[in-house]
Amino acid sequence: MPLSRQDYILKCIVEYFIKTATPVGSETLIKAYNLDYSSATIRNDMKLLESQGLIEKTHTSSGRIPSSKGYHYYIENLKTTSLDDELKDSLTRILSEKAKSVEDVIKESCETISHMTNLASVVLGPNADEECLLSVQIIPLSSSSATAVFVTDKGYVENKTFVFDAKTDINDIQKCVEMLNTRLKGTKISELIDKMEAMRPLIAQYVKSNDMIYRAFVETFVKFASERVSLFGTENLLNQPEFSDDAEKIKKMIQFIESPKKMHEALNTNEEMLIKIGNDDGSDTLEDVTFISRKIPMGKNKGTIALLGPTRMDYELVVNALDYLAEELSKFFDDRKDEEE
Numbered sequence: 419m420p421l422s423r424q425d426y427i428l429k430c431i432v433e434y435f436i437k438t439a440t441p442v443g444s445e446t447l448i449k450a451y452n453l454d455y456s457s458a459t460i461r462n463d464m465k466l467l468e469s470q471g472l473i474e475k476t477h478t479s480s481g482r483i484p485s486s487k488g489y490h491y492y493i494e495n496l497k498t499t500s501l502d503d504e505l506k507d508s509l510t511r512i513l514s515e516k517a518k519s520v521e522d523v524i525k526e527s528c529e530t531i532s533h534m535t536n537l538a539s540v541v542l543g544p545n546a547d548e549e550c551l552l553s554v555q556i557i558p559l560s561s562s563s564a565t566a567v568f569v570t571d572k573g574y575v576e577n578k579t580f581v582f583d584a585k586t587d588i589n590d591i592q593k594c595v596e597m598l599n600t601r602l603k604g605t606k607i608s609e610l611i612d613k614m615e616a617m618r619p620l621i622a623q624y625v626k627s628n629d630m631i632y633r634a635f636v637e638t639f640v641k642f643a644s645e646r647v648s649l650f651g652t653e654n655l656l657n658q659p660e661f662s663d664d665a666e667k668i669k670k671m672i673q674f675i676e677s678p679k680k681m682h683e684a685l686n687t688n689e690e691m692l693i694k695i696g697n698d699d700g701s702d703t704l705e706d707v708t709f710i711s712r713k714i715p716m717g718k719n720k721g722t723i724a725l726l727g728p729t730r731m732d733y734e735l736v737v738n739a740l741d742y743l744a745e746e747l748s749k750f751f752d753d754r755k756d757e758e759e
Contacts, residue, residue: 421496423455424463428472429496431464432484436732439659441481486698489708489733493693497734501742505534505735509743513750520573520716523750525648528723531739532651536658537727540681541648543716549574549607554635556595558588566595568638570607573716576641580634586625594624594631610639647678660706660728671704675726685711685724691740696729712740715751 421429430451434442444460447453453460464482467473472488475481484492512518512526528539549570557565565579582591597620605613614636625631652672655661661668674680685692694709708731711724723743725736 443481486695501738528650540724542722578638
């Protein structure tokens with residue numbers, strides 16, 4: 419269905435401001451989009467859009483910019499559902515490599531989206547409180563080093579490489595790991611550290627340099643139990659006009675997104691997609707920042723990928739990219755499950 423004139427003018431205002439970061443007036447719209455309307459007609463429509471709270475004046479220009487309400491209206495009613503071909507092809511190549519681990523697929527997908535959108539991306543892993551330890555494996559690397567691999571029942575993998583005394587027998591370490599497997603399998607991730615502390619005297623019976631084993635395992639379990647947040651493309655935020663000349667603003671943003679607790683609070687939702695534009699929802703998130711998050715499959719559980727940047731972001735590209743990634747990841751994990759069965 420063709421857009422009404424007012425909707426089309428709003429669409430042009432949003433897309434022009436996203437592209438240029440410059441407030442727009444009627445004459446600019448006519449030139450930029452070859453509009454077949456008079457300047458007076460566009461000014462009247464802009465006044466109406468402003469009265470509806472969809473656009474607003476700036477303090478430094480007579481032009482108009484989209485409001486948070488205007489961006490939401492654009493996302494819900496005016497954007498298309500097509501995805502940029504270059505981004506689509508890049509994500510398809512990543513997801514077609516079936517031999518990659520879950521972590522690598524997520525990491526490369528986020529790096530690609532961050533690069534193509536010039537935004538920062540955040541990955542929130544599944545809630546560790548809902549997971550249990552499935553297995554511990556030890557992989558010798560040399561006569562004095564090894565890597566311990568830990569796997570949860572939700573498919574999450576963590577590893578820790580450690581160095582041990584040359585007098586320590588790797589076979590003793592293997593026996594110790596077998597004992598830990600027997601006693602720790604099925605334990606909730608949140609309870610592993612307490613169990614390890616209780617088992618410390620037992621570990622000493624297997625390995626003389628038991629402090630090394632104990633520290634390696636506890637450090638990994640602490641990482642397991644902590645809020646899982648991975649950041650990609652934060653340097654892209656420095657290139658945005660809204661932040662590049664405001665050191666304090668960029669500092670506050672980096673501090674915010676590097677806080678796992680704050681990120682989980684900001685993006686904690688049961689919705690498949692969450693769009694927070696500034697603090698328009700009354701929350702204490704950053705005023706000039708937009709978060710768009712999407713639930714995605716992560717093995718047997720669900721996590722969240724979010725893109726964040728200035729409120730002046732390419733909503734059409736971001737929303738469509740996250741939708742496409744979620745859909746393709748679901749296929750990726752379904753195919754992997756079929757292969758395993």
